[in-house]
Amino acid sequence: MARPASDDSSQLESTPTARQATDSALVDRLRAGDDEAFSDLVRSWSPMMLRVARTYVSTDASAQEVVQEAWLAVIRGLDRFEGRSSLRTWVLAILANLGRTRGVREARTIPWSSLGPSETDGPAVGRDRFGGPDDAWPRNWTPVGAPRPWQPSPEDEAVARQVSGELSDALAELPERQRIVVSLRDVHGLSSDEVCSVLGVSAGNQRVLLHRARSRLRGHLEQHYATRPAGWGS
C-alpha cells in the first residue's frame, strides 16, 4: 500500500491537472507544518529514494545518509517549490543532486550511455520455441513453444509470497543496469521520465534495459511454473 503501482504513476503523469491538485493540497499541508502528512510521505517515498540513492553511492549506509539529507533539504526548501514539476519529481531532483555529489566523492559512477552486449543481447524467448524457415508458420510459436497460462495466477494469495521470493532472487541475478531500471520502474513505480532524469539514461537505453530485465523476469516465473506445477502453495 505504501508504493504506487506503476500503472497508477503513469496515469498520474498523464493527468497533470489531477496531479497538480493533489500536489498542491499536500504541499499546503506540509507548509502549514502538518507533521502527519510529512510522516506519511517519508514512509511512502523513502524506499524508492533509497533505491535511487543506492545507484549513486557504494554502500547502503551511504544511501541512507543521502536520503536523510535529501529529506532535510526538502523540509528547508518547501517554500521554494513552485509546482512546475510534480512534488515527487522535485524531491527526486534534490536527491539526485545530493547523490551525485556524494557519488563523485566515493568515485562511484555507472556508465549509462554505453551498454555492453551482456546488458542488451539475447532474445526475450528462446529461438527453439518458434517455427523455423521450413515450418508452416516460420517465426511464430510452435504448438509446444507457446506460453501456457499460469495457474494459479501470480496474484493468487496462495502463491503471491512465493512469486515475490522468486522475483527477489531473479532481480538479484540481473546485470546491474537492468536491475536498477526495472527496480525503479516496476518495484518502486517511477515513471520512465523520472528514471531517465535521475539516472541520466536516454529514453531508448532505458527501454532496452527495461525490456531485457522484464523478459528475463517473466522467463524466470515461467520456468518456475513449468518445473513445479504442484509445488505452489505448499
Added chain:
Amino acid sequence: MGLVTDEHPAPGLAVTCQEVVELVTDYLEGALDEDSAAEVAAHLRLCGGCAEYVEQMRATIRALGQVPVATLSEAAQADLVQAFRDLRRPDQSRQGDG
C-alpha cells in the same frame, strides 16, 4: 484469408510472434508508432500465444510491485519527523513573518 499475400498481409500477420515478444515493452510503453502499435494489437487479437505472453508480462510487472523493499529505520524516520516539527512549527513561521 485468401486475400493475404506476402506484399499485403492481413492486419496482425505482418508481424511474427518472435518479433512481438521483442516489441512488447515498446508496445506497453506506448513507444511504437501508430501503425506498428495497431499491427501488434491486431496480432494479439489473432494469436492466443502472444496474448498470453503479454498478459504474463503484465502479471510480472504487477507482481514486481509487491516485492519487499528496504526503507529507512523507524528511528531515522522518527528523527526526520522531529526535524520537520522543529523546522516548520506553524507558530514559528508566523513569528518569523512578523
